[in-house]
Each structure stands twice: as structure tokens, then as C-alpha cells.
Amino acid sequence: MITLKKKQEIILLHVREGYSQRKIASLVGVNRETVGKYIREYETRKNKLLSEDKNADTGELIQEIVEAPRYKKRDSKKRKLSKEILHRIQMHLEENVQKKQQGLRKQIKKAVDIHESLESEGFTISYSTVLRTIRAMEKTKKEAFIKGAYAPGEVCEFDWGEVKLMINGRKQALQMATFTSAYSNFRMAYLFTKQKTECFQEAHSLFFKDIGGVFHTMVYD
Missing domain, CATH: 1.10.10 (Arc Repressor Mutant, subunit A)
Incomplete structure (x- = not known):
């Protein structure tokens, strides 16, 4: 018996990826007849829904098809997002x-x-x-979001981030000092083991040296 998760996979691969029934059958591990059955069911319900409401959310159809039947009591309250x-x-x-x-x-x-x-x-x-x-x-x-207008060399943003790398076969978390130009979105980053004041200062020193100058304004989060 096909699982609910596989039903969902079939329909999403059809809707989201546009794969052929043959490819979907191969990826999911079921026969093409079963794939065709659920795709036809989805398309039939979708066309009916859109004929009644052009702005309807077809995502509801996927959920209706892949979920197990639910038996609700009359006047039951609709579940709210917590x-x-x-x-x-x-x-x-x-x-x-x-x-x-x-x-x-x-x-x-x-x-x-x-x-x-x-x-x-x-x-x-x-x-x-x-x-x-x-x-x-x-x-x-x-x-x-409001897009700002900047002149070349006017504003640069600085922020710390974290990146995980494999070093000598061992996964290690490093701190990434990132500089981003507001005008061109040019980026430069430097890796450190910690977010210490000395690392903060060294990152700025390296950045200004590498670009051969300084920005009029530095922005910090």
C-alpha cells in the first residue's frame, strides 16, 4: 500500500519539478499506473477548484489528496496557528x-x-x-524592505557570521568577519576562531589594506 508521504512526493514532483511520470515512478519507487492515478486526481480537482475560484490556493488540493481522511464533528473549531x-x-x-x-x-x-x-x-x-x-x-x-541609494565608497556594512568547514577531516565552526559594500554589494570576508576585539580590529585592518582605502561610513548591526 502506498504511503501518504509517497503520494505527496508524486504530486510535488509533478507540480514543482515538472518531471515525467516515468521519472517520478523511478524516483519514488512505484509503478507508472499509480503515479498517473494520483496526478490525474490532482489535475481533475485542481481544474474544478480553479473553475469555481481563479484565486484559489492549489496547495490545499495537495494536502487534501495526501492526508488521511479526517472525521470532524459538526461546529468544530478551526485549528489556529499558535x-x-x-x-x-x-x-x-x-x-x-x-x-x-x-x-x-x-x-x-x-x-x-x-x-x-x-x-x-x-x-x-x-x-x-x-x-x-x-x-x-x-x-x-x-x-x-526599502532599497537605499548609495554612492561608490560611501557605506560599508560589517557583520559577524559563522561557517562550518571540514579541516583535516574534522568539522570545525569558524567565525566569519564580513564586509559588504552598500553600492556594489562587493564582499570580503576573513575567518577567525573567535569573535574577540582583537579579531574585530584585525579584520578591519586587513580589509582597508586589501581595498586600498576606507569607506566614508561603516555600518554595524
């Missing part, structure tokens, strides 16, 4: 931002990964709710 769940989702999104900055784009969690992580932590929440919440958070962040 502050704890919102906090956990926000933490996952912040981790994604850090991974982008470190160039680890393949490790960025998609909505389905965040949903699975929440369920593994014991939270009861649907995939569609997680998806809508993520979209709302990302939209709010974009709306709050």
Missing part, C-alpha cells in the same frame, strides 16, 4: 537566509520540508497552512 508554531516557521526561514548567505542553496528548506520538520517535532498542522504562512511572512518582509 505562537510557538509561528516562531518555529520563522526560525526555519531565518536558517534559509543564513544558508543563502553561505552559498548553501541546496540545503534550503522548501515549504514541504518545513512542514515535515514541524510534524516531526509533534505539531499538528496542515501543509497548506504552513505554505500560506510562509508566503505571508515572505510578502510582509518584501513590503517592509
Whole structure:
């Protein structure tokens, strides 16, 4: 019997990646007839939903198909997002931002990964709710962003970060002093074992020496 997780995989590989039924069957480990069955079911429900509401969230369909049937009592209260769940989702999104900055784009969690992580932590929440919440958070962040205008050599931002590297076969966490030009987004980074005052000063000394000058303004978080 096919598991709910495999149903989800089939539909997401079809919707998100656009893979053929043959490739999906090979990746998931089921026959093509089963893959075709769930894709047809998804497409049929999607077309019906969109014919009734063009702005409908098709993510609801995926959840409806892959979840086990739920028997609800009449007048049951709709489950609300708790502050704890919102906090956990926000933490996952912040981790994604850090991974982008470190160039680890393949490790960025998609909505389905965040949903699975929440369920593994014991939270009861649907995939569609997680998806809508993520979209709302990302939209709010974009709306709050105001792009500034800078002149060359005017402003440079400094911040500490952490990077994990394999050194002599052992994973080691190093502190990364990062400089970013506000005008060109040019970046320079230096690695240290600690975030000490001496390291802070040495990083600035090295940076100004390497670029052959100084910025008019340094910005610190």
C-alpha cells in the first residue's frame, strides 16, 4: 500500500519539478499506473477548484489528496496557528537566509520540508497552512524592505557570521568577519576562531589594506 508521504512526493514532483511520470515512478519507487492515478486526481480537482475560484490556493488540493481522511464533528473549531508554531516557521526561514548567505542553496528548506520538520517535532498542522504562512511572512518582509541609494565608497556594512568547514577531516565552526559594500554589494570576508576585539580590529585592518582605502561610513548591526 502506498504511503501518504509517497503520494505527496508524486504530486510535488509533478507540480514543482515538472518531471515525467516515468521519472517520478523511478524516483519514488512505484509503478507508472499509480503515479498517473494520483496526478490525474490532482489535475481533475485542481481544474474544478480553479473553475469555481481563479484565486484559489492549489496547495490545499495537495494536502487534501495526501492526508488521511479526517472525521470532524459538526461546529468544530478551526485549528489556529499558535505562537510557538509561528516562531518555529520563522526560525526555519531565518536558517534559509543564513544558508543563502553561505552559498548553501541546496540545503534550503522548501515549504514541504518545513512542514515535515514541524510534524516531526509533534505539531499538528496542515501543509497548506504552513505554505500560506510562509508566503505571508515572505510578502510582509518584501513590503517592509526599502532599497537605499548609495554612492561608490560611501557605506560599508560589517557583520559577524559563522561557517562550518571540514579541516583535516574534522568539522570545525569558524567565525566569519564580513564586509559588504552598500553600492556594489562587493564582499570580503576573513575567518577567525573567535569573535574577540582583537579579531574585530584585525579584520578591519586587513580589509582597508586589501581595498586600498576606507569607506566614508561603516555600518554595524
